[in-house]
Amino acid sequence: MAEDPVTLTVDGVELTVPAGTTILEAAAQLGIEIPVICWHEATTANGLCRVCVVDEDGGRLLQPACIAECRAGASIETRNERALRSRRTILEMLAASVDLSEAPEIEAAMADCEADAQRFPDARAREHELIDDNPFYLRDYSQCVLCWRCVQVCAEDAQYTFALTLDGRGHDTQVATAFDISMTESPCVFCGQCVGVCPTGALKPKVEWGLEQGLAPDEIRSLTRAPRRRREE
Amino acid sequence: MMVAPEKVVRSTCPYCGVGCQMDLHLRDDLIYRVEAPFDTAPNYGNLCVKGRFGLDFATHPRRLKRPLIREGGPGEFREASWDEALTLVSERLAGIVAESGGDSIATYACAKATNEDNYVFQKWVRSVMGTNNVDHCARLCHAGSVTGLQLAIGSSAMSNSIGEMEHLDTFIVTGSNTTETHPVISLFLKKAVRQNGAKLIVIDPRQIELTDFATLWLRQEPGTDVAVFQAMAHVIVSEQLYDSDFIARRTEDFDEYVESLESFTPEWAEGVSGVPAGDIRSAARMYATAERAAFYWGMGISQSTHGTDNALSLTNLALMTGNVGKPGTGLNPLRGQNNVQGCSDSGGLPTVYTAYQRVDDPEIRGRFERAWDVTLPPKPGLTVTEMVDGALTGQIRAMVVMGENPLMSEPNLSHAQHAMEALDFVVCIDIFMNETGELADVILPSASFAEKDGTFTNSDRRVQRVRQALPPVGESRADWQIVCELAQRMQRLQGRDSNGFHYLHPEEIWEEMRALTPDFAGITWERLEREGGVHWPCPAADHPGTPYLFENEFPRGKGKFWALEYGTESELPDEDYPYNLTTGRVLFHWHGGTMTRNSRLEEAFPEPLVEMHPEDARGLALVSGGWAELTSRRGSVVCRVLVTGRSPVGTVFLPFHFVEAAANLLTLDKIDPRAKIPDFKMAAVRIESCAAPEGREGTETPLEERGAIREPTKYVH
Numbered sequence: 014m015a016e017d018p019v020t021l022t023v024d025g026v027e028l029t030v031p032a033g034t035t036i037l038e039a040a041a042q043l044g045i046e047i048p049v050i051c052w053h054e055a056t057t058a059n060g061l062c063r064v065c066v067v068d069e070d071g072g073r074l075l076q077p078a079c080i081a082e083c084r085a086g087a088s089i090e091t092r093n094e095r096a097l098r099s100r101r102t103i104l105e106m107l108a109a110s111v112d113l114s115e116a117p118e119i120e121a122a123m124a125d126c127e128a129d130a131q132r133f134p135d136a137r138a139r140e141h142e143l144i145d146d147n148p149f150y151l152r153d154y155s156q157c158v159l160c161w162r163c164v165q166v167c168a169e170d171a172q173y174t175f176a177l178t179l180d181g182r183g184h185d186t187q188v189a190t191a192f193d194i195s196m197t198e199s200p201c202v203f204c205g206q207c208v209g210v211c212p213t214g215a216l217k218p219k220v221e222w223g224l225e226q227g228l229a230p231d232e233i234r235s236l237t238r239a240p241r242r243r244r245e246e
Numbered sequence: 247m248m249v250a251p252e253k254v255v256r257s258t259c260p261y262c263g264v265g266c267q268m269d270l271h272l273r274d275d276l277i278y279r280v281e282a283p284f285d286t287a288p289n290y291g292n293l294c295v296k297g298r299f300g301l302d303f304a305t306h307p308r309r310l311k312r313p314l315i316r317e318g319g320p321g322e323f324r325e326a327s328w329d330e331a332l333t334l335v336s337e338r339l340a341g342i343v344a345e346s347g348g349d350s351i352a353t354y355a356c357a358k359a360t361n362e363d364n365y366v367f368q369k370w371v372r373s374v375m376g377t378n379n380v381d382h383c384a385r386l387c388h389a390g391s392v393t394g395l396q397l398a399i400g401s402s403a404m405s406n407s408i409g410e411m412e413h414l415d416t417f418i419v420t421g422s423n424t425t426e427t428h429p430v431i432s433l434f435l436k437k438a439v440r441q442n443g444a445k446l447i448v449i450d451p452r453q454i455e456l457t458d459f460a461t462l463w464l465r466q467e468p469g470t471d472v473a474v475f476q477a478m479a480h481v482i483v484s485e486q487l488y489d490s491d492f493i494a495r496r497t498e499d500f501d502e503y504v505e506s507l508e509s510f511t512p513e514w515a516e517g518v519s520g521v522p523a524g525d526i527r528s529a530a531r532m533y534a535t536a537e538r539a540a541f542y543w544g545m546g547i548s549q550s551t552h553g554t555d556n557a558l559s560l561t562n563l564a565l566m567t568g569n570v571g572k573p574g575t576g577l578n579p580l581r582g583q584n585n586v587q588g589c590s591d592s593g594g595l596p597t598v599y600t601a602y603q604r605v606d607d608p609e610i611r612g613r614f615e616r617a618w619d620v621t622l623p624p625k626p627g628l629t630v631t632e633m634v635d636g637a638l639t640g641q642i643r644a645m646v647v648m649g650e651n652p653l654m655s656e657p658n659l660s661h662a663q664h665a666m667e668a669l670d671f672v673v674c675i676d677i678f679m680n681e682t683g684e685l686a687d688v689i690l691p692s693a694s695f696a697e698k699d700g701t702f703t704n705s706d707r708r709v710q711r712v713r714q715a716l717p718p719v720g721e722s723r724a725d726w727q728i729v730c731e732l733a734q735r736m737q738r739l740q741g742r743d744s745n746g747f748h749y750l751h752p753e754e755i756w757e758e759m760r761a762l763t764p765d766f767a768g769i770t771w772e773r774l775e776r777e778g779g780v781h782w783p784c785p786a787a788d789h790p791g792t793p794y795l796f797e798n799e800f801p802r803g804k805g806k807f808w809a810l811e812y813g814t815e816s817e818l819p820d821e822d823y824p825y826n827l828t829t830g831r832v833l834f835h836w837h838g839g840t841m842t843r844n845s846r847l848e849e850a851f852p853e854p855l856v857e858m859h860p861e862d863a864r865g866l867a868l869v870s871g872g873w874a875e876l877t878s879r880r881g882s883v884v885c886r887v888l889v890t891g892r893s894p895v896g897t898v899f900l901p902f903h904f905v906e907a908a909a910n911l912l913t914l915d916k917i918d919p920r921a922k923i924p925d926f927k928m929a930a931v932r933i934e935s936c937a938a939p940e941g942r943e944g945t946e947t948p949l950e951e952r953g954a955i956r957e958p959t960k961y962v963h
Contacts, residue, residue, distance in 0.1 A: 227250065
């Protein structure tokens with residue numbers, strides 16, 4: 014029993030989409046790309062990062078485009094000043110606490126809404142040691158924006174392994190294994206689906222890291238399970 | 247500083263039969279990141295540890311870089327030029343053909359090489375050596391399934407596609423530790439259970455991970471599969487749960503089969519297999535009353551002295567319930583190697599040319615003779631198990647082994663080693679030195695999957711492209727190039743015009759194969775580039791390919807029921823050898839270990855471990871990490887113990903990847919009379935606690951500190 018299609022306007026352009034289409038999908042049909050961090054085609058959208066917020070009919074709250082479904086007759090503004098200001102502030106706060114130097118898509122989103130990475134100079138940065146506890150990939154949670162994608166693909170969105178979870182509260186929240194045990198002790202099967210969906214370089218194949226450090230091929234090959242190692246600046 | 251790829255190459259994973267599509271990110275001739283496209287079949291963005299992190303074997307320093315010629319004892323080689331090595335090989339092989347006939351040469355095609363490599367290889371063997379003695383390791387893995395499926399329906403490929411798995415209703419996984427051997431397929435099976443509420447029945451003696459997802463788990467005694475499945479058939483018949491319409495339209499011999507079933511009651515099966523009769527009834531009802539029900543199986547069904555019967559017991563169930571020929575149903579043997587389907591499809595078998603066209607059919611043979619401009623031998627050749635025996639009797643004088651490692655993969659290795667040593671001449675074409683290579687007279691270095699173009703055909707018959715990402719290591723060459731060189735030289739030595747082996751690119755080989763093979767006729771190279779993959783059979787350019795088979799009929803016409811008897815030729819435990827040994831794979835390794843043990847996967851799982859039930863371990867005064875010696879009537883190995891409830895009481899499990907405790911020193915070379923497949927899942931062994939062997943690297947390290955080896959306490963029941 015399909016519901017009737019929905020007609021709405023996005024940035025002044027009218028279109029009709031099947032019921033249940035999200036605003037993000039509808040905008041994409043018009044070639045309008047709404048910046049978003051946590052959303053990924055392979056994971057369940059859960060409206061976490063709020064970078065994709067849009068203005069719907071000037072309503073009291075901005076709507077996260079990745080999960081908000083299109084409503085008949087709605088008028089969506091994806092880039093009016095209200096939406097941009099909200100997006101900009103979120104990105105500026107993120108940039109104040111997380112190392113985004115290896116997140117080109119987020120940097121592009123910041124440029125797009127003229128966000129100022131230095132707006133909150135006194136913010137407490139998320140600083141973590143580089144975790145090197147397995148032969149295959151490294152974890153640097155100082156680059157983690159907590160988009161949850163890795164946790165999701167480790168669980169019901171792909172692997173059904175449930176090796177990853179969230180640890181801590183508030184600013185100290187961090188992706189971790191249960192009881193923060195090492196990956197080799199955890200249920201992890203090293204499929205690397207988490208590495209495949211990480212948007213910021215927080216999760217990285219060891220070979221890639223070795224290449225970044227300028228190591229020779231035989232040095233890269235010997236990067237196995239060395240003790241935890243601090244990242245070279 | 248972030249690295250940017252110099253190029254990104256789409257290719258097909260060289261490990262298991264799932265055929266995952268992968269994007270290789272390259273810089274400085276190094277594969278530094280492997281990603282999977284999210285929008286592409288068959289894996290839709292997923293990979294396992296081997297595909298994602300285990301491709302560094304391609305650039306390992308131990309890769310063979312120059313041809314090697316043996317001087318002196320086993321393993322003593324000197325480097326040689328290609329010209330010298332190719333001349334030597336072609337002269338020796340041509341000489342042996344001239345003296346003793348082509349049938350004195352035995353050859354191994356390669357389930358890891360491309361379709362094009364294998365097509366050219368069997369063309370060389372058949373048209374230049376004049377023998378059908380070409381076979382490959384499929385004999386050691388799925389011959390039981392192949393023979394059973396051929397008898398029942400006339401086709402042995404996986405009947406349904408990976409894409410249908412998500413929408414399963416009820417399915418049975420038996421004899422397959424899918425999460426470790428076909429990890430990405432297991433994701434779709436788990437998804438069917440978790441997101442769509444499909445019912446999974448696991449029928450397996452080991453407590454594999456999928457039992458966590460199962461509605462019902464039947465833990466049969468090893469080797470009693472036929473009893474369980476026959477009893478399920480008995481239930482379906484006695485409760486009239488079968489599909490009369492399907493049976494009438496699509497099958498034959500049902501009435502005879504029903505008569506033969508009388509004694510196979512669930513109560514009888516409980517006595518034989520240890521599975522409660524009530525569970526057998528439940529499984530039968532779930533399978534028979536489902537809207538769509540499918541079988542997925544692996545080596546546990548096939549690798550048995552009664553592997554053919556095992557497979558037939560599954561086909562009987564599918565035929566009586568009509569669970570074949572529709573989406574989400576079917577008879578699905580999961581293929582082990584990246585291109586074991588393709589190697590068979592390309593004619594790497596002793597009885598058939600491409601796509602199972604028989605060599606003893608004069609009309610088909612005539613077509614190949616005209617195309618190749620040569621007279622071809624009509625007599626089917628030897629299987630790999632027969633080749634080994636032939637070497638001992640002197641019937642076989644020389645062996646050509648392309649990319650396989652029979653001295654790890656054959657059963658009863660000591661026997662196989664004697665056979666190889668008895669040969670006049672052995673040639674190996676491989677990317678690494680391995681146990682078989684040590685005994686070779688000449689080793690020719692070949693290019694890995696990452697260094698050549700071609701196609702692989704995955705488990706669900708999807709032909710997919712392999713693309714060159716790296717330059718060949720050292721002087722290595724693609725297998726098809728090596729074979730063409732040898733064929734041309736042998737043709738000249740035989741005083742024949744050199745023709746049929748002048749290809750410039752694998753595309754030309756594929757197109758020649760396509761022209762000779764009606765099932766591939768619609769799969770043009772250009773189409774593979776455009777669509778990413780096509781499921782054969784695909785008879786015409788405008789045909790979409792065939793994700794599921796047998797919609798309207800079976801290749802043999804009607805599906806045939808086969809009455810079965812229960813019994814076993816396998817070696818059962820006795821007073822002297824009181825434990826049953828079963829063998830298999832672990833997630834981090836691959837078959838003989840030639841690739842994975844030369845990659846960082848080795849770091850995660852660096853040593854052989856024998857899995858043993860806590861009760862058995864207590865009886866033997868063994869603990870996890872302790873050392874044990876396993877002895878069968880054929881040999882003996884030493885390794886550490888992992889105590890786990892995954893193994894049933896009385897059965898131990900030993901992976902066969904590790905030369906330092908080669909499981910196949912213990913296995914029995916008794917074969918299924920029809921499929922000629924050996925029994926890798928049952929051998930009687932005795933076990934004793936022993937001292938740590940001296941000099942084995944790293945083994946003084948506690949077990950839990952060795953990579954991803956964990957004590958799976960959660961499994962202990």
